[in-house]
Amino acid sequence: MSNDVAYPVFCTPDPALAVSTARRLVEFGRTEFCKVSVYAELPSVAAVRRVAKALPQAWFRGREKPEEFDVARSDARPALIFGVQGFALPADSAVYEGRLPVACELDDLPVGSIEDAFVTLIGPNAGELNWDSLSWPDAPELDFFGESKHAEVTLLLNTRTRELDEPVADHTVLVHVRSISVDGHQLREPYAHWLAQQVGLTVTGPGQR
Known part of the structure; x- marks a missing residue:
């Protein structure tokens, strides 16, 4: 390698x-x-929404919170941790609390x-x-x-x-x-x-x- x-x-x-x-x-x-x-x-919800509107096929991933590190079941973690495409991002601003900056790829x-x-x-x-x-x-x-x-x-x-x-x-x-x-x-x-x-x-x- x-x-x-x-x-x-x-x-x-x-x-x-x-x-x-x-x-x-x-x-x-x-x-x-x-x-x-x-x-x-x-770094902001406004930026995430603006970029998602222009790039609906892009993937967006939020930060994992410290208390989620030990969660064994992946389905118990929010989808935003694993990646959500722009067209499917949640509308509720509260979802982004503690998860900024959000990566876009x-x-x-x-x-x-x-x-x-x-x-x-x-x-x-x-x-x-x-x-x-x-x-x-x-x-x-x-x-x-x-x-x-x-x-x-x-x-x-x-x-x-x-x-x-x-x-x-x-x-x-x-x-x-x-x-x-x-x-x-x-x-x-x-x-x-x-x-x-x-x-x-x-x-x-x-x-x-």
């Missing part, structure tokens, strides 16, 4: 520029199987079908766009073979970490490669630098696992 590591290659407060920059990397490695997935953390969509609209839709809230099933080419001058399994591009929205735990007012593009670590050193980091350079970008920080 292998894992990926993602390197930041661009950061901007302009969401449109962030999306267009991420697309340059996506196009560099795009295949016919490439898909895009979206994710956001919504929609996976495996056609590239170009949702990116711009999603960025506008989530506004200042933390989220991400992730393009996968890409294929990075060989870099013979560096003696690196290409990459498919871990060839991805992520655009972090209003955060700079993959955990979405550091809110900021800008957006960061990440390029993913296979993680091969020896004594704490990522052997394929030069490949990430090479990929960024192919579309006029530069690695700007350490890799994120």
Whole structure:
């Protein structure tokens, strides 16, 4: 089993520029199987309802309350913990008490079908766009073979970490490669630098696992 590591290659407060920059990397490695997935953390009931109205097929999941951790029977837990699609979300605001932020997720969509609209839709809230099933080419001058399994591009929205735990007012593009670590050193980091350079970008920080 292998894992990926993602390197930041661009950061901007302009969401449109962030999306267009991420697309340059996506196009560099795009295949016919490439898909895009979206994710956001919504801090209010109003935000949840607004996004659900625009994305009724998306899945919404609320936080589990501490007293529910030991509930053995899954059917004794509220459906919102496991995920409810937007069109089926409960109307009662009390259902969301103690469950915010609510995560919103929609996976495996056609590239170009949702990116711009999603960025506008989530506004200042933390989220991400992730393009996968890409294929990075060989870099013979560096003696690196290409990459498919871990060839991805992520655009972090209003955060700079993959955990979405550091809110900021800008957006960061990440390029993913296979993680091969020896004594704490990522052997394929030069490949990430090479990929960024192919579309006029530069690695700007350490890799994120």
